[in-house]
Amino acid sequence: MLIIIIGVVVAVLVIGGGAAAWFLTRSHGDEEEGGGAPAARKEAPKVAPTFLPMENMVVNLADPGGDRFAQIGITLELEDAKTAEQVKLYLPTIRSGILMLVSQRTSAELLVREGKEKLAADIRREVSRPLGYSVPTERERARVAEAEQDGDAEDRPARKRTERNPVLRVLFSNFIIQ
Incomplete structure (x- = not known):
């Protein structure tokens, strides 16, 4: 019984970690492609005239x-x-x-x-x-x-x-x- 519980907990952690990683990399990729919020876009550094x-x-x-x-x-x-x-x-x-x-x-x-x-x-x-x-x-x-x-x-x-x-x-x- 203990082995089944540990197996379920490990499976839940692996699935949860995979889902979290997928969401984080997806939102980071959107920002790089310009799909993120305007404030998050990288702008060219301003140089003093x-x-x-x-x-x-x-x-x-x-x-x-x-x-x-x-x-x-x-x-x-x-x-x-x-x-x-x-x-x-x-x-x-x-x-x-x-x-x-x-x-x-x-x-x-x-x-x-x-x-x-x-x-x-x-x-x-x-x-x-x-x-x-x-x-x-x-x-x-x-x-x-x-x-x-x-x-x-x-x-x-x-x-x-x-x-x-x-x-x-x-x-x-x-x-x-x-």
Whole structure:
């Protein structure tokens, strides 16, 4: 009688252990395949961005009479230090392009927030160009959005690279108009 009881207990333990192992490995496999909860998914580790300050620039503005100028300090927020090194290689070209962009603006444009945001977007495009990335203009973004609504994908502008642009933002550290 004792042998039968021990045999039943061992059988129950083996079956219970097998079932527990099956449930644990099944739920672990779901998480790896992306079927788990969103909080359980592994995300790419976040890396702190690199900031590259540029020298202040003094630029004549396109106001009538030509007596207004702007002093602008720019800091670039870049994805990593490798990108910062690449930007440094093209810095003379980038500075020249930024000076040309700012000199086309009037003080009235640059005094409002929207004008500064548009200038920052244009500067980001100017910095991204030598690195091989293209940033669409507002007009191109509007055209793409319109094409997506119409279901026409052929009007989309061609992109030079499909990866994420490493030039994250353009920050103004100094902005004086006189």
